[in-house]
Amino acid sequence: MQVYNYKVWKSPVSDNPPKFKREPAEHRREALIKATLSLIAEKGVQAATVRAIAARADVSQGMIRHYFSSKEELITAAYEHHMDRLTDLTSASADADSGAPAARLAAFVVGSLTPPVVDAGSVSLWAGFLTKVHDDMQMRDSHERTYYNFRNRLEALIAAVLEEAGQPATPQKLRHLAIACNAVIDGLWLEGGILSGAFAPDELPEIGIRSVGAILGMNLKKAGQQR
Amino acid sequence: MQVYNYKVWKSPVSDNPPKFKREPAEHRREALIKATLSLIAEKGVQAATVRAIAARADVSQGMIRHYFSSKEELITAAYEHHMDRLTDLTSASADADSGAPAARLAAFVVGSLTPPVVDAGSVSLWAGFLTKVHDDMQMRDSHERTYYNFRNRLEALIAAVLEEAGQPATPQKLRHLAIACNAVIDGLWLEGGILSGAFAPDELPEIGIRSVGAILGMNLKKAGQQR
DNA sequence: CTTGTAATTATACACTTGCATGATTACGAA
DNA sequence: TTCGTAATCATGCAAGTGTATAATTACAAG
Incomplete structure (x- = not known):
């Protein structure tokens, strides 16, 4: 053989x-x-x-x-590589948009909810690693790092949007909004990857933008289109 | 030994x-x-x-x-047992509330975002099984079943709330709302279980209720309190 | 062309895995 | 009590696991 x-x-x-x-x-x-x-x-x-x-x-x-030095180290390195790639992909879609804050946030959401970020393999990878996050300390640190990196980026975009709309929020309120928006995106990303066939092509980004907009109390859709 | x-x-x-x-x-x-x-x-x-x-x-x-008949069958049986328990727990919190539709929905959200549903072990379990959902067909069916079971229950609660508020929605709109609310709950449940120490005790239910309310365009918080 | 040496391969080892099989043993029925 | 049989245990096996180590081999420096 x-x-x-x-x-x-x-x-x-x-x-x-x-x-x-x-x-x-x-x-x-x-x-x-x-x-x-x-x-x-x-x-x-x-x-x-x-x-x-x-x-x-x-x-x-x-x-x-x-x-x-061990197979475990390779696994950890692979995890970090994967997560870095995911955040790079979503950040790129927001950074590419140099328009109004609302448009950038919309681009960020859409980027997070369309392929190649939304992908069965990606979710499978993420879930597979999550098992190890529980006990492996290095993995746990790595997870927290990428999670907060994503959420902070989201929070900055939200802050800019609210400021532009003349509705600045307190730090605590801002934190809550970021956690909530992060949760919607995560949940949609998850189910989009797992039940790939259960959603129409543009359904996920559509729902994502509408939901994030609703949570922030404004219409992101229009803001995103007028670029 | x-x-x-x-x-x-x-x-x-x-x-x-x-x-x-x-x-x-x-x-x-x-x-x-x-x-x-x-x-x-x-x-x-x-x-x-x-x-x-x-x-x-x-x-x-x-x-x-x-x-x-095999270890795999035991694993599958364990998965179904776990998921059934989770849905039972959340359903119980909604069914226990016999008040207005809004109050029942609020109870459902809160029940999904407080222990013992929010739990590190639960999330770890869920993620561990998710790995197998990818290739094992029986697991895949089981996952879809529990997912749609949860989402349909949520959709029914949402429909009742909207109807009571005199704002009935089209089936498609209703479907989108259910997907979105399901996503927030899933996302908050996830991070609450993984980063258990990162949130204050009542922070998750608070954010959940506020977000679901925002998505539906109403204040669930007050509705939930007046029971 | 030699030759040193680090990269690469090949092999072996101790251990764990799921599963199969035959030997025990509890416990109800007669 | 006796006895049959299904439940339970003890043991073994072949395949697969991560790791260690020694044998090769490419490739550049002299």
């Missing part, structure tokens, strides 16, 4: 084909992380075994312990 | 202590399910091994295959 399928390439002299290639460390780490993520997204954490990861990354299983 | 600790009780004749006791089948199934749930809640799905479950239920590991 051939398990490994190490990459083959042409040798300068064809009669002595090298059996593997030395790659820069960052390349290898990235390949291992991507292999881990795709495995977890497809078949869950329990499928991300040392051998399966190595096979998917086209390397021998020894590489994992060569580039990470 | 002593692994098992079978229950000991007094024998009618003390010189011949029986080594185990025959229990009704339903007792055993329930004990195995509870052992499974507590294990998953504490240390994640990967800790719910045949041996660990048996040890916690104070039986030999053979019992699992005796009462369930």
Whole structure:
């Protein structure tokens, strides 16, 4: 049974084909992380075994312990990579919009509720990791960090919107609004990823904008369209 | 190394202590399910091994295959048990309130966002199972069933509230409102369970009621208090 | 061309996993 | 009491797990 399928390439002299290639460390780490993520997204954490990861990354299983001090460390690195990618994607959609605060908030919401952020694999990954957040301290820290990062970004957008509308809120009120809006987005993102077929293409962003607008007491939809 | 600790009780004749006791089948199934749930809640799905479950239920590991056709079937049964318990708990808080529709909806929201529904173990359990929802078809069906069960209940409460307020909504509008309110509740429930210490005791229900009210365009808080 | 050395592979080990099987044992029926 | 049988236990097995270690091998410096 051939398990490994190490990459083959042409040798300068064809009669002595090298059996593997030395790659820069960052390349290898990235390949291992991507292999881990795709495995977890497809078949869950329990499928991300040392051998399966190595096979998917086209390397021998020894590489994992060569580039990470343990398999757990690889899992954690993969989690951070995934979450960073998610926040980058949503932030990008808000930052791309240089219009009024309301428009930027709307873009942020829509970005969070459309592919590739809304995705079955993403949710599966997130849930798979969440299991470890419970007891692994490093994971717990990582989760809190990304959660607050997202919520604070949201809170800043909300503050700008309220200020522009001439309805500034107290810090506590602002905090509550951010928590609430964050919850709607999270909930919609979740079910959108799990029950992918249960919603029409633009249904989720639509509901998201309307709900966030309702919570803030204004019509984000119109504000978002007039850009 | 002593692994098992079978229950000991007094024998009618003390010189011949029986080594185990025959229990009704339903007792055993329930004990195995509870052992499974507590294990998953504490240390994640990967800790719910045949041996660990048996040890916690104070039986030999053979019992699992005796009462369930496979370990997977036990896991599924445990999932359904857990979800049924969650929906029962939230429904109970709404059904207990026989007041105005708005009060019942408020009770439903509050019940969903206070312990024991909001609980680290519950969320951990839910996330652990979610991993399996992705590929296991039976799990997928079970998830959809409980999800729609919860959302439909919510939708019925919302419909009653809107009707009483003289603002009946179209089916599509009603569906959107239910999805949105469901999302807020889910999101708040999630973070409340994960970051248990990050919220004040009554902060989550407070935010929940205010947000659901905002989405529906009314003040649920006052309506809930006047019972 | 040599040669050193770090990257990579190959293999082995101790342990855990779910499941199967046969040996016990409690307990109701006769 | 005796006895049958289903419930329960004890043990073993093959496959899979993460990790450790030694054997290869690419590749650049001299």
